[in-house]
Amino acid sequence: MKSITMTICIFTNLLILGMFGYFYLILSQYWSYWSKHSQYPVNSKKSVYDKEIFYYNRGYPNETHNSPIIQSISKRTRRQILKNDTVLITDNEHEINCTLKIENYKNKLSMELQRILMKEGDVFNTGVKLNNPYSVQYSGVRENFMKKTSHELICQMKKTVSVSTITRKEFPYNTKENLKYFPKKTMFKNKRFNSCAIIASAGSLLNSNLGSFIDDHDVVLRFNHAPTEGYEKDVGRKTTVRIVNSQVVTKSRFDFLTSDLYTNITILVWDPSNYSASLVDWYHHPEYPFWDNFKQFRMDHPRTKLFLLNPQSLWSIWNFLQSNSLSRLRNNPPSSGFLALAQLINFCKYVDMFEYIPSVRITRKCHYFDLENNPACTFGSWHPLAAEKLIAYAMNIANDYQVFQNGFIRIPGYSETRC
Template sequence: MRALAVTVWVFINLLFFGMCGYMYLLWSQYWLNSDKDLESSTNNYDQQIYLYNRGFLVNDSSKYDDTSTSEIKNRIKHSSSSIDNITVVRNSKPRFPNVQKSEFIFDSKNFVCKSNDSKIACNEKTQSFKDKLINEMKRVFLDEGNVLKPGGKDNSYNVNYQGPRENYMEKSQNHMLCELRNVKIDTIQRRDVPSKLNSFKGYFPNKGIFEDVQFKSCAVISSAGSFTLSGSGRRIDSYEVVLRFNNAPTKGFEIDVGQKTTIRIVNSQVMSKQEFDFLRAAVFRNVTILGWDPSNYTSTVEEWFQNPEYNLFPNYIGYKRMFPESEIYIMNPQSIWKVWDFLQSNSPNRLRRNPPSSGFLGITLLLSHCDFVDAYEYIPSVRITKRCHYYEPENNQACTFGVWHPLAAEKLLTYYMNEADDRTVFQDGYVRIPGFNKLNC
């Protein structure tokens, strides 16, 4: 009789707490949906450029460190046109919290190996930092698949993935690289241009980027704030190929990031928007340019030509007219989604349904043409900071762990494919991935 009473009591409590949880879910979703009339009609990619490159809302000047008032006003003016419609989530409304709360500490010098540290002490610092960083990336990775969080249901590219969702941890490094080798980064060639645009075919090359070319050493240089005081410039300049992104400068930062640039991967906003001055800015001269613009997940190349997200074609053609001998290419948008498919097929959780980052696209591209690829500050080193870029003062940790691209998944997988030791990765600041020509598949 007593056992029956206890059973009934447990059942009633479970029912009560279950009902409370269900009511909380309904309440949360009500407020989430009630905000929809405030949401921006601006494309998510536009918000990404703001969040990833600008770092904070217009009036939030408190996030600058040691920045003059005139500098702040200049930055705000530069970014304000892109953020008028950014949605602000009110803290007073209920939201399901993350399963794990972030405890990661930025701007800490406690993990940097000093000249008087013993090898054991340095290894302990490195291991401690590694554990904290990997745990934070895993937390973000799990959180990306949360459909209940704001933006968790976004699918502006109509992604309809039907493939497997396997765990990369259950595969060998060689197996992962062999899978990635099948994901080729193609560029638009003359034969790909739709017949309706025959007059523009002459501006497109007959060959793909780096076709039939192999390099010994290649470096992918992120724009991370953790480059500051790294002293990596001389080592970076020693590589045969150095890849940089968008309008990241080298002048004035040579000690930390080097001065050599072989190729730049440039997104369609930087290519098309007037403030980046693509046709005149010095950083886009005398280098190979690879532009990219995302299509819908199922769009054909012809459909994308007719309706790019940002119209990069006028400046692409303008560049070819100004510099007829230049090496400028546009990435096939279908390649972008093949890379995303690779990420999702090796991630048991649902990824953000947005294109991969330029960083992971660049790594994938070079692995086909290099004996090895060293990616600098793509996996953050012990110099990690909230600062988005080494050349700008904005602070936003989303630049490191992701706000739009599936960055956490990319970085976890990249670290898994890395063959450098942890001291190189987390103290020196780069991972090393063997080129596809070195694989035994």
């Protein structure tokens, strides 16, 4: 009798699981079909910025079209953006019309980021499922960030994210030879700032006229080899901090050892480790062989404040992002942009992030300083950028005009957030 009852229970459970699996497969196929067949037609009456977002992530047609958007994109140069590249809202437009346009743009952008996030988390996408180069093993919760307030997200980040730089005491090989390469204190130890600016390298900074506003901040953080000369009107002149990845330190084409971009400022270098690797393991197996140049730079530029990120900081940030996303994230470290936020939020009264959330100036241009067109720069193909941007926007306290028209989000620092 017991065996019959057990058999019936097992059969019933298998039947229920099979039904759920079947329905999930049908929904996945429907989503895939919708994504493939919802392309905007060339002569569609959709607005320019609707098409920009759509094509930006799915790729632009290879053939030549008469569509104004395709023509304007093909004519872009390093220093010139045509008027029909963007959909800036002018001051003399009716306030209601202005608000509606911004709201429409925000909704389209949000939908695109949500679509990417869902696609990355699709368990039937074998490419995502099998791609785990850093041996990520996450076992924490997965909650919906949309159900949390900005205050709740900031407090959670404060409690769970730990960003630190390696000091002499923490370096695994604490020898007399190694001591000279590492500082005694962590980055910004006991420092406090009022306003901090994080400047994305996005092409949408061109024609923004944000330079003066950016320079008014106490701390201005830039990334890698992003220049200011020749772009001051849009990106400002001031540079306080640069976050530099190990590729820039390693590869000769970036001139890390000789370029003036990296002198007389504070530099934070980062290189990813495996999810659970120790400092010793990472020291012997960095992703890029940056150690020689890192040490040489330290000797050549003793007055430049050079710091090295503890690689576990990256996974602390990744855990925070995953804990606030119902979808599975890419098993790759977060971007330098979110790393910058996680670092500065400790020391700044507020942090303004410029063009991290793409404004209505969105273009295909990857960086404001070069000609490369690359959709991954905005929507992501390696970092979990979709989750980063959605959660960063949820932490933002600036109004939508400031975010999508002016081009910055504002996130209060920990000192302003009572948890």
